[in-house]
Ligand SMILES: O=C(O)[C@@H](CO)OP(=O)(O)O
C-alpha cells in the first residue's frame with residue numbers, strides 16, 4: 237500500500253464563517269485524501285479539545301494556526317513514510333503523540349483532520365468509495381435522515397428553548413424517497429410560516445427560526461406541514477427533538493424562558509411524557525443536562541421502552557462514557573460526532589461499543605459544518621441506520637444528503653434503506 241509522502245494543513249472557513257482546519261494527506265503513489273473538521277456551538281464539556289489560537293488580532297481569537305502548525309511541524313514528520321492503510325495504528329500513534337486525555341496538546345481538530353484524510357487517501361488509492369473502505373462488504377444500510385427544520389436554542393435567535401425539531405421520514409422505501417419527503421415538507425413548512433406571518437429566516441443548521449416560544453407550537457407546525465405536503469404524520473414522517481438541555485440547566489433546575497417555565501427533573505420528565513403522548517415523537521436527544529445523569533436515568537426508565545433516548549453532551553462519543561451509560565442505563569442510544577473524540581478509530585470503537593450494549597447510534601454533523609461529507613460515508617460504513625445533518629437547504633448540509641444519494645445509487649440493488657426497523661424501539 238501507499239506510503240505517506242506529505243501532509244499539509246491549512247486554515248479554511250466553516251459554515252458560520254469561523255476558521256477551521258483542513259488537511260491533505262498525499263501518498264507516494266500520487267493519490268491523496270483531503271478532509272475538513274466541523275465545529276459545535278452547544279458543546280459538551282467532556283469533548284476532546286478544539287484548539288483555537290486566542291490571538292484576538294486574527295479572526296477575533298478563533299484562528300486555528302496553532303493546530304495547522306501542529307499538523308505540519310509535529311504530526312507530519314512522524315507519519316511520513318508510514319503505510320497509510322494502517323489506520324488504527326496511526327490513529328493510536330496520534331493519540332500517543334498528543335499524550336493527553338482530551339487531545340489538548342495537539343488539538344482534536346488537528347488530529348481528526350489527519351485521521352480523516354488518511355482514510356480518504358487510502359480509499360482513493362484502493363479505488364473504492366470511502367464508505368466501502370471503512371465498512372467493507374457489510375456496509376449497505378442507507379440511514380433515515382433526521383432533518384432539523386426548526387431551529388432554536390443557541391443555534392438561533394428566537395425564543396425556542398429546545399434546539400432542534402426534526403422530521404423523520406422513516407416510512408420511505410429508499411433514502412432518495414425519504415429525502416424528497418423531507419424536502420417537500422420543508423418547503424411546505426416555509427409556505428405555512430409565511431401564511432402565519434412568521435419569519436422564514438434560518439438558524440445555524442438551515443432550519444427555520446420563527447419567533448415562537450413553545451415546543452408545542454413548533455411540533456404543531458410540523459404536523460400541519462407534513463399533512464399539507466401529503467404525508468401521514470407518524471406513519472410516514474415521525475418527529476424527533478434535540479433539547480440540548482445542558483444549555484437550560486442552572487442550579488439543578490431547567491430554565492425554559494421561551495415557554496415561561498422553570499422545571500425540576502421530575503416535572504420536565506412529565507412534560508416530555510405528555511409531548512410523546514400527543515405527538516409522534518420517536519427520539520429525544522439530550523433531554524437532560526450532561527451534569528444530570530439522574531434525569532437521564534429517570535426518563536429512560538419511563539420512556540426508554542417506547543422511544544430512543546440519545547446521549548450527546550453527556551457521552552461525547554467517548555467509549556469510556558458510553559460504557560458507563562450502558563451500565564447505568566442512562567439512555568438507549570448515542571450520538572456520534574467524530575470531533576467529540578478526535579480520531580476515526582475511536583469513533584468506530586464508540587459505535588461498536590454502543591451496539592454491544594444494545595444501544596442505537598446516530599451519526600451527526602456539527603452546527604458549524606464544512607462541505608466535507610465524510611459523515612455520510614461513515615453512516616453507511618457502520619450501518620447506523622440514522623444520521624442527522626440539518627435542513628436540506630444549505631450547501632454544507634446538502635453535501636451530506638447528496639453524498640448519500642450517490643452511495644445509494646452506487647450500491648444499486650444491494651442498498652438497504654433503514655426505515656422504521658432501525659429507529660423503532
Ligand atoms: O447538539 C447537537 O447535536 C449539535 C448538532 O446538531 O449541535 P452542536 O454542533 O452545536 O453541538
Ligand SMILES: [Mg+2]
Pocket residue numbers: 478480521522548549571
Ligand atoms: Mg445534541
